[in-house]
Amino acid sequence: MLRYLITSSLAALALSACSQPANTPATDEPSEAAPAETQASSAYPAHQPSDAAITEADFAYRIAALADDRFEGRGPASEHGEQAATWIAEEMDAVGLEPAGEDGWFQPVPLIESTLDESASSLDITVDGEAMGLQTNVDVVFWSQNPEEQVSLDASELVFVGYGVVAPEYGWNDYEGVDVTGKTVVILINDPGFADPDAGWFNGSAMTYYGRWTYKYEEAARQGAEGAIIVHQTAPAAYPWGTVQSSWTGPQFTLASSAGQERADVQAWITENKAVELFDALDLDFAELSQAAVSPDFTPVDMGRASMSASLTNSLRTLTSSNVAGQVTGSERPDEYVLFMAHWDHIGVRLNFSGDDQIYNGAIDNATGVTAMLELAEAYAKSDTPPERSVIFVAVTAEEQGLLGSEYYAQNPLIALDQTVGGFNFDGILPIGRTEDIVVIGYGASELEDLLRAEAEADGMYLSPDPNPEAGYFYRSDHVTLARRGVPMLYADSGSVAEEGGAEYGAQIEAAYRLQAYHKPADEFDPNWDMGGFVQSTELVYRVSRRLTDSEDWPNWYEDNEFRAIRDAMMDE
Numbered sequence: 001m002l003r004y005l006i007t008s009s010l011a012a013l014a015l016s017a018c019s020q021p022a023n024t025p026a027t028d029e030p031s032e033a034a035p036a037e038t039q040a041s042s043a044y045p046a047h048q049p050s051d052a053a054i055t056e057a058d059f060a061y062r063i064a065a066l067a068d069d070r071f072e073g074r075g076p077a078s079e080h081g082e083q084a085a086t087w088i089a090e091e092m093d094a095v096g097l098e099p100a101g102e103d104g105w106f107q108p109v110p111l112i113e114s115t116l117d118e119s120a121s122s123l124d125i126t127v128d129g130e131a132m133g134l135q136t137n138v139d140v141v142f143w144s145q146n147p148e149e150q151v152s153l154d155a156s157e158l159v160f161v162g163y164g165v166v167a168p169e170y171g172w173n174d175y176e177g178v179d180v181t182g183k184t185v186v187i188l189i190n191d192p193g194f195a196d197p198d199a200g201w202f203n204g205s206a207m208t209y210y211g212r213w214t215y216k217y218e219e220a221a222r223q224g225a226e227g228a229i230i231v232h233q234t235a236p237a238a239y240p241w242g243t244v245q246s247s248w249t250g251p252q253f254t255l256a257s258s259a260g261q262e263r264a265d266v267q268a269w270i271t272e273n274k275a276v277e278l279f280d281a282l283d284l285d286f287a288e289l290s291q292a293a294v295s296p297d298f299t300p301v302d303m304g305r306a307s308m309s310a311s312l313t314n315s316l317r318t319l320t321s322s323n324v325a326g327q328v329t330g331s332e333r334p335d336e337y338v339l340f341m342a343h344w345d346h347i348g349v350r351l352n353f354s355g356d357d358q359i360y361n362g363a364i365d366n367a368t369g370v371t372a373m374l375e376l377a378e379a380y381a382k383s384d385t386p387p388e389r390s391v392i393f394v395a396v397t398a399e400e401q402g403l404l405g406s407e408y409y410a411q412n413p414l415i416a417l418d419q420t421v422g423g424f425n426f427d428g429i430l431p432i433g434r435t436e437d438i439v440v441i442g443y444g445a446s447e448l449e450d451l452l453r454a455e456a457e458a459d460g461m462y463l464s465p466d467p468n469p470e471a472g473y474f475y476r477s478d479h480v481t482l483a484r485r486g487v488p489m490l491y492a493d494s495g496s497v498a499e500e501g502g503a504e505y506g507a508q509i510e511a512a513y514r515l516q517a518y519h520k521p522a523d524e525f526d527p528n529w530d531m532g533g534f535v536q537s538t539e540l541v542y543r544v545s546r547r548l549t550d551s552e553d554w555p556n557w558y559e560d561n562e563f564r565a566i567r568d569a570m571m572d573e
Contacts, residue, residue, distance in 0.1 A: 044070060044087050052382035054375045054538050056531040062091070062374055066344070066367035067525040073360040075348020076253065076398040076405070077111055077319035088324045088344055088395045091374050096381035097326030100392050100414055107323040109397055109408045110256035112147045112316060116249075120313040123268060126155070127281040127306045134274060140229075141248045142268035144312050145217075151265050151312040156184040156227050158303035160284075162293030163188050164219055164228075165210045170202055171296055175223050178300040184227030184266070184308045186275070187216050188293060190236035194470050195294040207472025209480075211236075213269075214402055220264050227266040227308055231275040238471035243519045244269045246360065250350035253401040255408055256318060266310045282306055321345070321397040323405050325414055328380045330549065332388035337415045338549050339392055339423035339487070340376055341406065341478055342369035343399030347519060357521040364513060364523055369426030370395055372493060372538045379542050387549035389421060396478055399427075400519075406478035410485050418570050421548060422448055422488040422555050424541055425479035430513060432506050433530035435495025437464040438537060442474030445483075445563075447555035448490040448544075455543045467496050467507070486566035488555050490544075494537050 044065055065087065072080035089105035101107045123142045125132045134140045144151040162174045164187035172192075191211035193202035202208050209215055213230055220228035234240050248269065270278075279286040282305055292298055324344065330336065346362025361367075377393045380386075392415055396405030413420070438456050440449055443465035453463050466473060474480065479489035496506040517523040548555070554571070557564040 044068065044083070052379045054379055054535050054542065056535055058375055058378075059368075059371050059531045059534045060527060062371040063363055063367045064525045064527070066370060067361040067363035067523075069359055069361065073348040074344060074346045074362060075251070076321040076345045076401065077113065078348055081345060081348060082322065085322045085324050085344055085395070085397065088370060088374070089326075092324065092326035092377060092393065095374065095378035097328060097377055097393065100325040100327040100394075101323070102414070105324055105326060107325055107394075107409065107412070107414060109321045109323055109405050111253045111319050111321055111398065111404065112256050113251045113253055113319050114144065114147065114314045114316055115251045116143055117313040117315065121311060123266070123308065123310040125158070125278060125306055125308050127278065132274070132278065132281075134270070137245055137249055139274045140268055140270045141244055142266060142310065142312070143248060143252050144266055144314065145252070145254050145263045146265055147254065147316055149314050149316060151310070151314065153184070153227055153266055153308060153310045155307040155309055156182070158184050158186055158306045158308060160186045160289060160301040160303055162289075162298045162300070163191055163210070164216050165191060166219055166222075167202070167210055172201075173296075174293070174298060174300065175219075178302075179224070180220075180300075181224035182226050184229060185220050185223070185225045186229050186231065186303065187220070188236070188290060189213065189216070189230050189233060190470065190472070192294045194236050195290070199294065201294070201296075203469075206466070206469030207475065209475045211472050212475050217264060217267050221262045225264050227268070227310070228264045229268045229270050229308070231272055232269050233272050236470070238468065238514070239518060240515060241271055246347060246350065246519045247400065250348070253398055253404060255404050257408070257411065266308075266312065278306060321405065323397055323409055324395040325392060326377060327390055327392040328377075328387060330388050330390040331386045333552075334390050335419055336389045337392050337420050338387075338389055338545055339394065339415070339420050339482070340373050340426075340545075341394050341396060341423060341482075342366055342373040342426040343397065343405060343478055344370050344395040345397045345400055345405070346523075347400055355521065360519065360521055361524050363525040364430065365428045365518065366399070366426070367525070368429035368534065369493065372426045372429060372534065372541075375538050376542055376545070387546065388551075389549040391545070391549060399478055403478055403481050406481040410481040417482070417485055417487050418573070420482075420487050422446075422490070423479065423482055424545060425477055425489055425491045426493045427477040427491070429494045429534055429537070430506075430509050431526075431529035431531065432494065432496070432498050432509050432533050433501075434499045434532040434536050435461070435506065436497040436499055437462050437495040438492050438540060439464045439466060439494060439496050441466045441477075441491040444558065445474075445561050446488040446490065446557045448488055448548075451544045451547050451555070452490065452492060452540075455540055455547070459540065461495070461540070463492075464496055468510070483563050484566075486563055486570045488557055488563075488567065492537075493541070494533055498533075
């Protein structure tokens with residue numbers, strides 16, 4: 001119990017918002033973004049590898065390095081962010097990997113950066129000719145993914161479309177009977193299953209892709225809307241308004257290869273309080289209509305007395321970031337690959353609304369995941385027995401901007417997808433310490449779980465479903481871009497039931513991180529973290545992956561999984 005109390009106190013201190021970072025302060029001003037092809041030295045010493053062992057010391061060094069202020073929050077396509085990518089390449093080289101990119105260690109990822117000039121931009125909603133007076137970044141956050149310097153909407157009529165979902169497999173169409181062409185849609189976050197998990201809609205409390213903000217904007221564009229506003233609510237979004245402020249302000253990126261993709265001209269989030277105020281002004285009951293939206297019989301509501309006007313001035317730049325890739329060639333079946341993936345980027349340097357620290361270091365998100373991947377790379381490269389199949393390790397960029405680096409990889413795979421046996425993703429491993437279980441995000445998805453279960457049980461551990469399925473983590477990390485193309489992927493990088501402290505302690509750490517540090521400057525490295533769980537789960541994944549690399553098996557998605565048919569068709573070609 002004493003250890004539990006001490007570690008709990010340390011975690012609370014580490015995860016609380018702080019005005020100054022714990023690591024070495026940067027001396028330079030935030031830098032202009034630089035093309036990745038310059039690949040300047042990382043200016044940070046590479047770790048001195050020893051042997052194949054996965055250790056707490058390795059974790060401590062690499063997490064601290066990636067979360068150091070000198071990398072300025074690892075913003076993609078920024079000078080210091082790309083130095084972090086170079087440091088990862090140097091680590092891959094140091095542990096003994098072979099380069100696996102298109103350009104040595106690197107796979108260039110062309111991006112378009114759009115930065116809103118807030119002083120010259122505005123968005124407001126008018127009801128019966130009277131403006132609500134929405135305050136930018138206080139009441140509403142807005143941007144445009146269309147690569148244009150000037151974007152404007154004039155008195156665009158509002159339509160409430162419930163959850164904004166078109167899902168034929170669920171018999172669901174929130175846009176049925178309404179033409180929203182040239183209008184602005186108002187949308188609820190998450191999906192109907194969250195609001196009424198016992199009704200049998202969608203996947204119950206577990207969020208589906210239809211609940212993700214990315215889907216909401218995509219579907220609005222497909223329906224012809226020129227504007228899309230998502231109403232923020234903390235529980236169904238699984239993060240507070242502060243996360244919206246930090247994530248959707250500052251530079252926003254899109255893949256240059258998708259520049260011609262149809263999008264709504266203006267995308268926005270609005271606070272729940274302001275949404276309620278809007279509905280009240282129209283003599284509409286927000287709570288009542290939200291409840292009505294939890295039915296396939298929901299009918300969109302014309303908010304014709306209300307309209308949105310917006311004027312956006314953007315500065316645009318075409319930039320290049322990098323995925324970083326290294327491999328170990330298999331001894332028996334070198335053309336068959338097992339993939340390991342983690343995103344190296346974070347939010348960079350931007351305005352912090354709650355303190356003076358402007359660097360979003362991303363220690364947990366995702367220096368932990370990259371470190372786990374590098375530890376596995378070192379274990380494979382230094383193993384006395386090389387894997388029979390090849391293994392490839394890819395640190396992807398721009399995850400925080402909508403999984404862009406992994407999406408680019410999926411569109412332009414370094415290894416053909418039908419030669420990729422399966423993959424493992426690592427993202428945001430929490431410092432809970434050793435656990436009794438291993439959590440599978442998207443539990444019940446693929447036969448990779450059978451391998452994981454066998455190795456976990458051999459260690460006296462057990463598999464747990466995601467304790468927060470409503471947060472939709474399966475659709476919020478890089479593995480999903482490969483999954484949507486059929487490649488079996490496993491996202492299981494930590495447990496939730498601490499050996500000392502149990503499930504209550506694990507939940508405490510998770511809640512503290514999600515509410516106090518996620519996408520905030522407080523996501524800093526703390527040398528007092530209990531890193532035993534990092535080692536435990538990474539060693540487990542190593543044993544699971546060796547079962548895959550040293551066999552001739554091709555695990556698939558389970559029969560009823562949404563991605564099974566895609567994989568079957570791929571492998572039958």
